[in-house]
Amino acid sequence: MALFVCKGCHHYLNSDKLLVEKKGILPRNEIIMAKPTLLLIDGNSLAFRAFYALINQVDRFVNHEGLHTNALVGFNNLLDGIIDPFNPDLALVAWDAGKTTFRTGKFDNYKGNRDNTPQELVEQFEPLRKMVELHGIKSYELPGFEADDIIGTMARLGEENGYSVTIVTGDRDMTQLVSDDITVWVTKKGISEIDHYTPAMIAELYDGLEPKQIVDIKGLQGDTSDNYPGVAGIGPKTALKLIKQYHSIPEMYEQIDEMKASKQKEKLVNGKQDAMLSRDLAKILTDAPVTISLSDLNYHGPDYENIIPFYQHLDFKAQLVKLANQGYTVPTSGHTKDAEFDINNTTLDVSAITPASLAHVSQLKDTVSFYLELDNENYHIANPIGFVIGNQADGYFASRDIDLLTQNSPVKRILEDSTILKNVFNAKELYVSLKRLGIALKGVSFDLLLVSYLLDTNDNNNDLGALAHDNDYYAVMTDEEVYGKGAKFAIPAADADFFEHLGRKAMAINLLREPLLDRLLSHEQTKLYEDIELPLTKILADMESTGITVDSEQLLQMRSKLTERLSELEQKIYQQAGHEFNIQSPKQLGVVLFEEMKYTPIKKTKTGYSTSVEVLEKMGDVPIVESILAYRQVAKIQSTYVEGLLRVIHGSDSKVHTRYLQTLTQTGRLSSVDPNLQNIPVRIEEGRQIRKAFVPSHSDWQILSADYSQIELRVLAHITGDKNLQAAFINGEDIHAATARRIFGIKDDEPVEGNVRRQAKAVNFGIVYGISDFGLSKNIGVSRKEAKAIIETYFDQYPDVKKWSDDIIASARETGYVETIAHRRRYLPDIKAKRFNARSFAERTAMNSPIQGSAADIIKIAMIKVQAAIEQAGMQAHMLLQVHDELIFEAPASEMADLEKLVTKVMDSAVKLDVPLLVSSHVGASWYDAK
Structure with a gap:
């Protein structure tokens, strides 16, 4: 094959390329024709490297059948990274045949200190060999010998037959084989980085020694990894010095x-037998009795017909995407689909919309897919830059001309026609974006983003291409692949390229509709989608578009007050410290607290003392620490909320328009961004004051806040069926006081003190989140033993809570997921993890998700019913915000009393539980006043 090689460094190049170094292009006279190439790969070494590179995530790399794949992922990446650019003439992956070799016959404790191979890796060796075969590479093992010996023998054979040999390994012992025609590549940092060992590099590393002398170094110093001794008391530096002087171990002992008599000589004399044995064990054979020849190693290239189903079996999405983008057909993998559909369809009929083609667009009917491309993820301010509309039967039509949407065109008529069903991606974004263009979208039936999220909340990617790949459709690329990312983001200038991508997005939406809706049906999630999530999308879009008015003057006044407060705290801290310093510098603060003021450090970091909030809170009642914590709180309120809100108030309407992420959290809760209106602090007065700036949009209107009371504990009482817990709610008792009486043995006629109630509250909510005795002891300030006793007493008093907790964890282990009352699923891949921390977290999640997720279901159902009731009553009121268990409205003062009654009644009865739902409501001139 036509390759070139650099004389000096032995790097290989394709015939149409030149070697580029820092100084420029290597002159042609320094490049000669290369020899044919032989690639030798150390299978076991690299498999171990790949496995341990991802050991912390071993339980996350599991295919649908439970096979661990972390070593397979790394090994495959290595093969793709080497084979594709290298394209050798001959290739071999050598494997160890077992632990018993000729070396264990010489030294029975050879490698005897190594732990047994983890079962998670053992199960991957068979598919690893299959992977090698499907890459078109020969696999070989030889009983009684190691992979090193096979590689050493074939390397020498290749060298003798005129091949340029490259060895890839994770074992530096292999560097003894280096020669002018043998280069050894050694992986480091897992398998992502590689050192290339040449004779020059060996000479540099070993102070002028030759590669073959490495065995003598190893013979003297020994090897703890392979567990052979070397000479006792001789380390690497001494070994190098001796071999430089005497060239080899045999020559050294001859002299x-x-x-001169010395302790070193004594060590060498006493250790001669060990030195000779260790040298022998370290030496890689170059004449092993292999039963293969070079002609058996012809590299054939990947077997794409069979490697695709192999990748599907392993759930290797990235590799399937790569192959699909290279034009290979990727069929449906049976384990992820419950319906048959034309997943192989990569033929796209997309055309630019022209005056002539508008007639074809106007004929679209029944069902269409529509996609609108924006130049920014914040669709409240983003510009639309192109769109596509169509279906499989009539083709797809794309344009950059947004006027085709705003004018009374066939496209606008279709979008506003409720009888034509729409398949879309991110309906909420589309509702808001089209509303900004004066279009009232109707007839949305299928939202790929929403359905994909409901099917697996762990896959909450917002990229259409990525979600299509997750659902086994590969005939569409991700936006990053087409547009780039960050500073490199750019929409293709050519219409053909841009419209191709838009068309493929629309086709993916269209083709994924039926199989994904079928999966929803099989999961009993159709009602969750059709009755809750899809209707909620429109409500959220309206809330976002309406926005909430923010009084910027109020914020400016707060900014002034907070600036004064920060200045006061600053001066107080300087006085307490005795001098000025940068309070916001963790390093300077650490010096002040732990060196100058001599407080005991609790935790250190690489750069000094930790001054995190957690550390400072553990320091107790220290005046300067209290001042610093107060300073940080005020500074955060100032920067994040006051300054942050002032930046995002829209000049056109003096409102902020948050975005609710409906497909982000794994529990089903909504998340608010740009700005986040769910995290405004309420525990300190400065934080609560922020809410004063949120006011009605009209002077004669008011704000209403309606908040579910202790909804998660009520859900817990319902789903566990615990009669004692239910009784407290049914009887209208203070649940925390009731729990305090039960777990602390307080009589009915005795008062429950505030601190005791607070402890009971911590226990109640701790149980919801699967708290441990350690966590509870930390929360309420008791010993771990006392905390354990409290938890045990709680379960004694509420036995069905304990039973439900055990049952839900057992169910999660069996099915792999848990569900809410509306069949919202959360998959728990770590529920069977061998690592305690990962498994324990999954168990706590199994307990919490049905509770928190059901609470999310209830508030969403309430939002839908409240909105319908407001519309039916003909009220002017607007639902403005959802903050977890709280809804915020604005309405004319004249209808506020009726609105408050309506909202409370609907929310109280939104879902029928075995315990009553309770809503508290407040009215005021601002959000602050309505609390």
């Missing part, structure tokens, strides 16, 4: 008598 041992000439050495």
